[in-house]
């Protein structure tokens with residue numbers, strides 16, 4: 141292989157690693173430590189969600205940060221603007237690279253999240269985290285969206301409308317299915333971050349996800365980050381599963 145081809149391959153592999161976020165949906169620190177050490181240097185980003193956070197708390201987040209990992213704190217804040225603003229300050233103080241709020245909390249709630257986070261980062265001299273708005277959960281299908289939640293119109297239209305609202309409120313990006321990524325990109329432009337869970341390699345179990353895409357299709361659709369949980373964490377050999385996903389992403 142020529143050195144140019146080798147360099148191109150390394151660049152693609154590095155870019156894939158920077159875009160993959162592994163969801164640590166586990167309740168025990170011991171299990172998480174084992175998984176993180178099995179995945180090794182290949183994985184840069186980890187998502188700490190409700191299951192892990194409510195069991196192991198800030199200590200787990202700090203341990204990952206001390207290991208040089210980037211952390212997406214996924215606690216999906218959804219409350220009155222003042223409460224969310226103060227929670228955003230706390231998340232920022234922890235030093236995470238990303239955290240999220242529910243876009244359904246509205247403009248003022250999102251505005252406070254962004255504002256308070258930036259203020260706190262500036263006060264402490266920290267890099268401001270990426271603040272994301274969760275649009276319509278990837279587990280939701282059109283039928284439940286209409287029948288259970290009482291929304292009219294399509295999920296796609298709601299996701300795009302909430303992405304525009306999130307951007308107007310000062311958020312850095314959104315969490316959405318990769319199925320909506322191209323529409324969001326068109327409306328919100330190049331710098332707006334699109335983080336996509338509901339990623340499933342071809343042929344893998346959907347579990348409770350409804351709006352899914354393969355890793356390569358999600359990247360083609362314009363996703364900036366892919367969140368992958370069970371296809372890696374529930375695999376018999378998580379490191380092999382992660383490597384295989386990274387390889388498809390680097391193609």
Ligand SMILES: O=C(O)c1cc(=O)[nH]c(=O)n1[C@@H]1O[C@H](COP(=O)(O)O)[C@@H](O)[C@H]1O
Pocket residue numbers: 163165187189214216240274276277278279315316337338339347349367368369370371
């Ligand atoms: O905010 C999230 O991260 C999130 C939003 C969403 O709409 N759908 C969604 O699945 N997630 C999270 O992404 C992860 C997906 O995990 P797997 O379905 O196991 O790949 C879980 O930790 C979810 O909590």
